[in-house]
Amino acid sequence: MAKDTRDRILKAALEKFSENGYAGTNIRELTESLGLVKSAMYRHFESKEEIWNTLLDEMIAYYAARFGSPRNLPPAPDTMDDFLEMTGRLVNLTVRDEKIVMTRKLLTIEQFRDGRARELATKHFLTGLTEMFTRIFAGMMDKGLLRREDPAMLAFAYTAPISALIHLCDREPEKTEEALAQAEAFTRHFIATYGMPEGGKR
Amino acid sequence: MAKDTRDRILKAALEKFSENGYAGTNIRELTESLGLVKSAMYRHFESKEEIWNTLLDEMIAYYAARFGSPRNLPPAPDTMDDFLEMTGRLVNLTVRDEKIVMTRKLLTIEQFRDGRARELATKHFLTGLTEMFTRIFAGMMDKGLLRREDPAMLAFAYTAPISALIHLCDREPEKTEEALAQAEAFTRHFIATYGMPEGGKR
């Protein structure tokens, strides 16, 4: 049960921290939401700060595992329909997966207070996405789906608006459907703007 | 001196709150940074929360005054060079003005905790910018500077990446120069993509 409780504490901490911030969260509430008493936490972590550090370590490790190697990244799609479907799935996952949402909110809240959170925030919100789509767009250009332009610029032009909509969903979850529709509309617009005339068909 | 002290408290509160968050800020430090003692603050505000509410009221009022009426918004530029110059100035101001930066950081940090901050965040980061540029782009289309497309979609496609770069500056101020250069490069790319062939000349 030991490892289990530790994980439950981490999970609860992610929930609380992502809603009220590190400073706005207290150990009593956190542990009591797990049916434990405050001091029980200290069997698993040295301090409140160690929970925070562990959470960040896990985020960094997860990010490295998920995006560290190009092998893990999605391949360039073969048709524009594939592209639309792929991005749709990607955005949906990133907006609906509770853990991913909480991670993003945590980084948003704590980015000005913690150096590692700051770094991760930039990766999560900007450079990571851009790099991923730079590869994808370069591949799509090779396949004749996209106009030949600077793939990094296109990736930035595509991912930044998508990222803005994701942030909107984090902030106002009730607008999720609307935001997802706008993401799709924007993707279609992007395809219409940069796609090759025959790119949509096989 | 009364009104003066009150304003100094608000200013210091904006600084502290935008760096450490509402929960992470304490009144002692805040007032002592002004050479006052904690209890002096209670001559001007009922509570810590009232400072927060006043700050938000001011932000809302400022936002309404600045962006509430179309008359206050910048007019559509006459040439692409004007457009480039205008956006350059706008981004520069928004990234360099300390008060604007702190306001944005505050909203970023507190958006998940306070309903009014949430609303303002969406306006500041997304809809406000988009609406402003929807008008500008519609005007530019009328003047034959931009391809005729949905101006709202173009505004979204333009402002979201700019907004992402502004957030980057807030997070990592040492990257400001780089980000401003990228904002200009993106603007040029945008012009190249959506501008009319002869739009750049008079």
Added chain:
DNA sequence: AAAATACGTGACCTTCCGGTCACCTGACAT
């Protein structure tokens, strides 16, 4: 000149918070 007001001070109160500790208990190894 006297009274009222505005504003700042320092001592004090209460509550909350992170953290410690002696103790209990059930699982498990010997």
Added chain:
DNA sequence: ATGTCAGGTGACCGGAAGGTCACGTATTTT
């Protein structure tokens, strides 16, 4: 059966936090 130990408990601690209050004093009002 017994000793060890992981994991949970509740009482307790020191300090920090928000907030109150009686008091002092300079400025304004009348």
